[in-house]
Structures are given as structure tokens and as C-alpha cells.
Amino acid sequence: MVNQSTIRLIKTLGTHISITRICEILGISRTTYYRHLNKHEEYTLTEVENRIHQLCIENHFLYGYRKIHALLTENSLVKCSVSKVQRIMSRHGLGLLL
Secondary structure (H helix, E strand, O other), X not given: OOOHHHHHHHHHHOOOOOHHHHHHHHOOOHHHHHHHHHHOOOOOOOHHHHHHHXXXXXXXXXXXXXXXXXXXXXXXXXXXXXXXXXXXXXXXXOOOOO
16 A cells, blocks of 8 residues: 555655666555555645535535535535536535434
8 A cells, every 4th residue: 555655755765766666665566656646646625625515514414415505506606516516525425424
């Protein structure tokens, strides 16, 4: 398993030693390093994602995507489709918790 500290170590050492050699020493493939390098880039939530997350927290994760979409469109200027709200909630693991 490659974690963020491993990626930073390889980036730091990569200025002095080849990436191939570092990965060989650490026992990971170069492909794995580059896949995780792109995955661990800084990710910020969009305005819509941020608002959906806030609504889920405010409502104690009791509402599904349809109700969150209704709250989103009635309370704010943010406009998006129901399917987009569903995708965002699914991607971030938000929604009804039983």
C-alpha cells in the first residue's frame, strides 16, 4: 500500500535518484507510484459539493438525495440536477444512515 508520505518521499528523492530506482528499492512499481501521485493531488470541494455536505450534516444524514436536492434548490442560488446530487452524495458516502 502506498500512502501520501511515500509519495512525498519519492518526490523529494526524485531530484537526486531516478524514480525507477527509488520504486525498485521501496518494492513498488512505477505505475503504482504514478497512479497514486495523481490520486493524492490536492482536492477541493466545489460550491455544490460543499453545500450538499453542509445540508447532510445539518439534517443529521436523515435525508436522501431527492430531499437534499429540494433543500438545495429552495435555500440557495446553487442550481444542479437531481442526478448530480445523487452522484455527489454517492461519491462522498453521504446520505441516509439507518
